[in-house]
Amino acid sequence: MIMERCVICKGKIIEGAELRDGVELKGWKCTKCGETYIPSGEVLRWEILTGRRKGYVRKIRTVGNSKVVTLPERLIAEAKIHINDLVLFEKMKDGILLRIIHPHISKRS
Numbered sequence: 001m002i003m004e005r006c007v008i009c010k011g012k013i014i015e016g017a018e019l020r021d022g023v024e025l026k027g028w029k030c031t032k033c034g035e036t037y038i039p040s041g042e043v044l045r046w047e048i049l050t051g052r053r054k055g056y057v058r059k060i061r062t063v064g065n066s067k068v069v070t071l072p073e074r075l076i077a078e079a080k081i082h083i084n085d086l087v088l089f090e091k092m093k094d095g096i097l098l099r100i101i102h103p104h105i106s107k108r109s
């Protein structure tokens with residue numbers, strides 16, 4: 001997102017930061033009317049750091065030489081994830097998709 005002019009007053013936009021609930025969000029600010037523009041990635045970071053996505057956020061940990069992340073209980077129930085299911089990691093534009101493969105069901109079909 002690169003903006004040159006404010007959508008409200010057509011004023012000049014410069015890079016700026018905004019402090020929201022103790023989290024510094026990087027974005028753009030209008031030099032004329034003061035309107036701020038915060039990209040969605042920064043808003044998501046703010047939601048996570050202020051606990052607004054609590055049930056679905058995990059921290060990467062180290063176990064031996066591996067980086068490990070646990071699955072939220074709610075997600076396990078919703079996606080019907082079982083022990084020995086396989087996880088296919090697919091790189092997406094905005095992140096990584098975890099595709100759950102149930103081997104026991106695939107074999108029957």
Ligand SMILES: [Zn+2]
Pocket residue numbers: 006007008009010011030031032033034035
């Ligand atoms: Zn403006």
